[in-house]
Amino acid sequence: xxxxxxxxxxxxxxxxxxxxxxxxxxxxxxxxxxxxxxxxxxxxxxxxxxxxxxxxxxxxxxxxxxxxxxxxxxxxxxxxxxxxxxxxxxxxxxxxxxxxxxxxxxxxxxxxxxxxxxxxxxxxxxxxxxxxxxxxxxxxxx
Amino acid sequence: xxxxxxxxxxxxxxxxxxxxxxxxxxxxxxxxxxxxxxxxxxxxxxxxxxxxxxxxxxxxxxxxxxxxxxxxxxxxxxxxxxxxxxxxxxxxxxxxxxxxxxxxxxxxxxxxxxxxxxxxxxxxxxxxxxxxxxxxxxxxxx
Amino acid sequence: xxxxxxxxxxxxxxxxxxxxxxxxxxxxxxxxxxxxxxxxxxxxxxxxxxxxxxxxxxxxxxxxxxxxxxxxxxxxxxxxxxxxxxxxxxxxxxxxxxxxxxxxxxxxxxxxxxxxxxxxxxxxxxxxxxxxxxxxxxxxxx
Amino acid sequence: xxxxxxxxxxxxxxxxxxxxxxxxxxxxxxxxxxxxxxxxxxxxxxxxxxxxxxxxxxxxxxxxxxxxxxxxxxxxxxxxxxxxxxxxxxxxxxxxxxxxxxxxxxxxxxxxxxxxxxxxxxxxxxxxxxxxxxxxxxxxxx
Numbered sequence: 001x002x003x004x005x006x007x008x009x010x011x012x013x014x015x016x017x018x019x020x021x022x023x024x025x026x027x028x029x030x031x032x033x034x035x036x037x038x039x040x041x042x043x044x045x046x047x048x049x050x051x052x053x054x055x056x057x058x059x060x061x062x063x064x065x066x067x068x069x070x071x072x073x074x075x076x077x078x079x080x081x082x083x084x085x086x087x088x089x090x091x092x093x094x095x096x097x098x099x100x101x102x103x104x105x106x107x108x109x110x111x112x113x114x115x116x117x118x119x120x121x122x123x124x125x126x127x128x129x130x131x132x133x134x135x136x137x138x139x140x141x142x
Numbered sequence: 143x144x145x146x147x148x149x150x151x152x153x154x155x156x157x158x159x160x161x162x163x164x165x166x167x168x169x170x171x172x173x174x175x176x177x178x179x180x181x182x183x184x185x186x187x188x189x190x191x192x193x194x195x196x197x198x199x200x201x202x203x204x205x206x207x208x209x210x211x212x213x214x215x216x217x218x219x220x221x222x223x224x225x226x227x228x229x230x231x232x233x234x235x236x237x238x239x240x241x242x243x244x245x246x247x248x249x250x251x252x253x254x255x256x257x258x259x260x261x262x263x264x265x266x267x268x269x270x271x272x273x274x275x276x277x278x279x280x281x282x283x284x
Numbered sequence: 285x286x287x288x289x290x291x292x293x294x295x296x297x298x299x300x301x302x303x304x305x306x307x308x309x310x311x312x313x314x315x316x317x318x319x320x321x322x323x324x325x326x327x328x329x330x331x332x333x334x335x336x337x338x339x340x341x342x343x344x345x346x347x348x349x350x351x352x353x354x355x356x357x358x359x360x361x362x363x364x365x366x367x368x369x370x371x372x373x374x375x376x377x378x379x380x381x382x383x384x385x386x387x388x389x390x391x392x393x394x395x396x397x398x399x400x401x402x403x404x405x406x407x408x409x410x411x412x413x414x415x416x417x418x419x420x421x422x423x424x425x426x
Numbered sequence: 427x428x429x430x431x432x433x434x435x436x437x438x439x440x441x442x443x444x445x446x447x448x449x450x451x452x453x454x455x456x457x458x459x460x461x462x463x464x465x466x467x468x469x470x471x472x473x474x475x476x477x478x479x480x481x482x483x484x485x486x487x488x489x490x491x492x493x494x495x496x497x498x499x500x501x502x503x504x505x506x507x508x509x510x511x512x513x514x515x516x517x518x519x520x521x522x523x524x525x526x527x528x529x530x531x532x533x534x535x536x537x538x539x540x541x542x543x544x545x546x547x548x549x550x551x552x553x554x555x556x557x558x559x560x561x562x563x564x565x566x567x568x
Contacts, residue, residue: 014190016190017189017190022186043160044161045161047161048156049280053205054220055161055197055201056201058197058200058201062200066190066195080226080505080555081196082508083222084221084386085220086386086387087389102406102409103409105370108370110406125387125394138191222363222366224366226528228528228531244510244548244551250363250512264528264529267529269510269551302471303472303473306470328445333501337443337446337489339445339485339488342507343485361514364509364511365484368506
């Protein structure tokens, strides 16, 4: 690359993410180093106990991480993530995930995501580490 | 509860899990403390870069954890999970997730899940902790 | 137990913790659900590369977790912990670890600890989950 | 660097690690991608409840990770680590930590460490990710 990557618009990334779209995630806000997503828990998100599947909650946080860390314009790849589940999510709940950047060095980035329900209770606390490649985020889906 | 929980059949749990079904996860094997799932990466699993979304890989591992830990017959709730991503997954890849029980005490259980592609490469390494409630896993979806 | 546990003074806990004392950790502040510790990096903390060992940074955060979660007066046992390292720590650095409570339910507690150097840079971000037993924290070392 | 790093002897690394030495960790075996350490729990390792401090158990696993990942000859820096605690460790227990390499790509490495007591019970399960720098591990302490 000949210079710093140009920031890419987060709405364009979110709009072409098939997994996010299929699960019903909505972008509330996003920019370099931050993103906020929303998801209403519907039948498709339920596990065999009738609660929102933990994989849905993780996916919502992970999607926010992906947008926040790729918005800088270069491809950032998740290396690891940790989630603590604190409150169950139920059918009809509206969840929001807010990703914020804790640190960004030449090669790495660390992000925290808080998932809350409409009452403001913490549903999950998520931490993720990304590796910053030198490749620009493509403006079209490959 | 008046006695130890009775083991529940894992295929019945998997069959009524809407999130697993919607994402196309298939049960290969499962019993008390273990479960193996399979998923073929299709268009619905792709992220904005055209790769399998990290949330899909986590969800596959998490679903295996849920089956392995609830098969004992009492509801087990995930408290936390950690995932390390080691190899990217692509459209068409067939992923398998194998969950095994590392420890089970009166109140807690710890599980490891390895996700591999068809070539046997490690795609992700997952660790999860569950809390064992005293409630039996319902035989019908609530 | 016949009632809610009585809070125990954090300085008393810190003073009788041999591991904390041996590593040179100092209590700055502490109470129910929170604790702040300080440690100056000396020769005893260095790894084979001459930097502060990652185990020291984790231990500082973990000690803060232990104090914050046991201050409520009942024994809280760590189930899992995750640490992200963001900035290296060097000989002479003064590190501070601030633990705060994210959630506390009947059986569980989730805590975040941020470790920073004197310049305020984030050295490590730590998350820990504890299990709340019904046993009171003993006022004397067993 | 003009070529692949040369493997460095693990005993030399362990011998000059002041933190490992101060805590009484002994090297049992080590080479490229693996290491086994041993530690007897003594008074210096105890927390305010009289048990082995979780920070000691983590540090033992983390030290094994550091040796296994640096033995390849280039400096490998820990990015994150996760630990699940499964069995308490007590005064007099002899703990062993066995680190093994799960994956190693051009820039990253993922390692698992199992800590067990003399009876073979799993005390802790640890996963760590390292970033591989291009710098050779120095043969002398800097």
